Amino acid sequence: MTLGFAILGAGRIGQAHARAISATPGARFVALSEPLQAAADDMKARYGCDLRDIDQIADSPDVQAVAICTPTDTHADLIEQFAKAGKAIFCEKPVDLSADRVRQALATVEQTGARLMVGFNRRFDPDFMSVKAAIDDGQVGDVEMVVITSRDPGPPPYGYIEVSGGIFRDMTIHDFDIARWLLGEEVQTVMAQGSVLVDPKIGELGDYDSVNVILRTATGKQAVITNSRRATYGYDQRIEVHGSRGMAAAQNRHESTVEVAGAGGYTRPPLLNFFMDRYAQAYANEIAAFVAALNDGGPLPTTGSDGLKALELADAALDSAQTGKAVVLT
Amino acid sequence: MTLGFAILGAGRIGQAHARAISATPGARFVALSEPLQAAADDMKARYGCDLRDIDQIADSPDVQAVAICTPTDTHADLIEQFAKAGKAIFCEKPVDLSADRVRQALATVEQTGARLMVGFNRRFDPDFMSVKAAIDDGQVGDVEMVVITSRDPGPPPYGYIEVSGGIFRDMTIHDFDIARWLLGEEVQTVMAQGSVLVDPKIGELGDYDSVNVILRTATGKQAVITNSRRATYGYDQRIEVHGSRGMAAAQNRHESTVEVAGAGGYTRPPLLNFFMDRYAQAYANEIAAFVAALNDGGPLPTTGSDGLKALELADAALDSAQTGKAVVLT
């Protein structure tokens, strides 16, 4: 059977999902909801999808799954609406900036028996999947430490910072999810430090731009996360996992493999700069995984619970950075 | 204006070009000619193209360009037919295994004023384009030596070897083209050595499986090409250009960036193994370049003359390997 998809929102991520759905066997991009007429028309021209409003989509029998790519503050409402409408739901992270609101929405998901996948795209990056595979194959042995480096080329617009919930909830949340995934255990203790080093205006907005976090599980496994809103050399995305037998490390992706050597040394190009380029394959893979799980009835690889837990870690990290105390999760 | 495309042949390369044409703004995949009904139907289902025979395509007013993806021994005839029909032509290399036949076909192209691009896909590989850009930017200085490593993961089927014209005309021909492109001068002298080291049966078929070639231009610039039909670690494709100011080197592409370290050392995965994966972006780029040149009237990046010159180098290399003498091109 071919899965009929609707996409809510034709922004950057909505477009990426449109490409992915069109390229995924077993899926068909049926309908789009997008308030901006020009953007909607462009998507229709490219993919031949119908244009419908959200309520129409909820009522569309030819739509079995929706991809929620709207602003964050609409996610929880839409999850509830489409869970009740009996649709499978793929929702961009975060579900909401309030853990309580997330819990509420997840309760609805549970009551309705809806299937919900949260878009932690990095779990579907081919390099990070190889790291996970090395763990699962036993090449790393028992995992002891995870070290995650995630540095953005530059800070987002101030307007985004004002509504993003802060660096821990907007940026580190990806790393919290990766840490949980690779540690294979829940985090018990969170320690964090935050600084404003890139742009003082970010501090005036009440946020940090440079943070480090130490996570610790009940058995003592640890993860270290380093985040910055500045990386002049491109989008720095690395993972190391250390264990009793060895280490698995995912390196960065450069713009090309070319190295130019001269009297000044050997120079490689900067890293891929834009997250949509860096994670292009990951976006395609996550939709394929969603479709595969729906079509074969298997478990979804990332759930609403994953979204909630990452948010709880973000809240704890903010608390620790503000109080200077380790926060123990209950 | 949107360029209407027909593809002749729905094999591996025909499919790659279908994907590329569909993704290229300003181009539309209008019609396919493919004798195998199942393959033709599948392409029609995916892309909505018409199915027409070759003569119909030659007469189709909605087709402005054709991509010739049929067996090599049909290339020259089809080039002549479509040149006379006034279509722009993208032809997979080689134009023909006989240099005389190539000259004949190119004469027709010239007489008709047709536009012909020959598919030397590697010139459109992002890494090799970066090497060329480093030369053009002056980072390498005056080019002195080009070193090309090209090793296939394994030999092709015997049936292919029997009709391919031999390793120099089938495999090294790509490297001859790259060498000409990067040297920026025509080759004057060719020296080659051939061996049978991978499979004695290849020798029985009259071919080599391991060759080295030295090219030399009139001003003394040199290129070295190393080819083998065996590379257990993947598809080995590297280029170095040395000049008066420095070197530019394109490294290989591995399956992932992950390195696993343990008591036995640090292990990276093998190289991308399949040429369609390794050069996926190159195939897309060459079609985009063809479309761009047609739409803006600019020069085609690779011409029939490039196809002829690479073939002449292949013939010379075979001669040198057989006679043990440097062959001087006239």
Added chain:
Amino acid sequence: MTLGFAILGAGRIGQAHARAISATPGARFVALSEPLQAAADDMKARYGCDLRDIDQIADSPDVQAVAICTPTDTHADLIEQFAKAGKAIFCEKPVDLSADRVRQALATVEQTGARLMVGFNRRFDPDFMSVKAAIDDGQVGDVEMVVITSRDPGPPPYGYIEVSGGIFRDMTIHDFDIARWLLGEEVQTVMAQGSVLVDPKIGELGDYDSVNVILRTATGKQAVITNSRRATYGYDQRIEVHGSRGMAAAQNRHESTVEVAGAGGYTRPPLLNFFMDRYAQAYANEIAAFVAALNDGGPLPTTGSDGLKALELADAALDSAQTGKAVVLT
């Protein structure tokens, strides 16, 4: 003038310093104090040094400098004795495990006007010196974050753990010194987490074997230190410094540069495994730096104060790991 040197202790480090002194122009290895007769005789045979006891050395007019390579619990006493004797002093770290005892010894050094260098050998590693030079040259811009990875191939003997003062004072102390050196500011706040993951017996001895530390200066610069007593792939010693203009990173040193590729991938050898091999050049450089500073009267590159501050950070880290609170240094 040639500087006459005495070495106190003919163990592993004493021997390294003997090699370094002999190879340093402007220095001469005059006398050794070593209670084990066989070890003393061997050094005499190799280097032609005199064998004298400690008090004799203190009274030797042909000795201008001493290298203290005896067990840690003798360092403070020896520093005081040789400071009073008017000798220049090179002392292995740590000065003492008690910060109070260190302060006391440093007071004597100050009163006597003696010159004291503490052996933080890593500051003299050529790779780490290049990182520092990149900072000093402005290539990194304003330093924002330092990331230090230091993992031992395996844990030390239990007997050493019992007297070492614990992982923070014995192992991390090197990284605290490097962090201070590269941050270019004093640390104000210390957060640490400790686990026992490698060997439960280490926990029974009251120590950790796996720790992570976040340091923060008054202006918000941060350093992250990752330590483990286990690295199956060799002695893992890396540094990254991130700043407003870019990053400087020192990679590991492998046993050789050779990579072997086959069907299983590309394999490089493990890292240099032994700290005396990894830091061979650093040991030579630090003695050369000591000699140079004494001979030209310039400042010593690492002082007793550096030893004290690193120890204070170790004490703070232990406190933080035990209490789960950030420790603010006064």
Added chain:
Amino acid sequence: MTLGFAILGAGRIGQAHARAISATPGARFVALSEPLQAAADDMKARYGCDLRDIDQIADSPDVQAVAICTPTDTHADLIEQFAKAGKAIFCEKPVDLSADRVRQALATVEQTGARLMVGFNRRFDPDFMSVKAAIDDGQVGDVEMVVITSRDPGPPPYGYIEVSGGIFRDMTIHDFDIARWLLGEEVQTVMAQGSVLVDPKIGELGDYDSVNVILRTATGKQAVITNSRRATYGYDQRIEVHGSRGMAAAQNRHESTVEVAGAGGYTRPPLLNFFMDRYAQAYANEIAAFVAALNDGGPLPTTGSDGLKALELADAALDSAQTGKAVVLT
């Protein structure tokens, strides 16, 4: 027993061997012959060696081995003199620029039963030894191709070029030796191309500055050697060996492991620039191997015959470059 060594010549290489002999257990640097008084005195001051003339050394009962580090045109005479004097001989390459003169000297060596090692230092480089070990361990399988890149940072003085015998006999000769060593078979056919691209004056002196060579054994194994007198990025010394099971590749050594990343990309430092730095360990290892072979009576790792064969390949390459024909060795 301790082997008493005399060194003939206190130049750059003589000094390197003095360091190596002094550091090698089982060897003692007894005497030096050096016509320049200042150089001789300096060596005596450093190592305490006697100063003797060549005939005295030949007669010295406390000298069992000599290291010939004098100008090339004296090597053959000195080999003959010391062979007759019953000394073991370590001679820098080349034995002579004339293959006939080499044969003559080797005849004397054979008649006297003297032990002669020729200083092909690169066989003792730790990285190249690892490549050889990978072959010997079977990791490469049957060797098929050897690819050697050897590029000097800059050309030698004109005076040296005038007497060196030309690039093939002075520079490529090292690579010929390495090729023989790694191929594990004698070379049967030589093809070479030479150009003058770096400095026209080199051409006026009758030499090339940029050459490529293809070697072929009777079974078809091939080696490719690329040489240039120019490498702006340092002393470029790489080896690849390809075989039926895989590849072993020795990479270059950079000045440090540090990479600096910024908006312009990632920059590593140039390569070690000076052959004495690049091959420092190789020089030490070859003396240790010579001493070990003499002390345990085992075979010498490089013999006069190796010196002769490398010279014959150099002569053949020059012939091929001049005639444009493959030269078959008899």
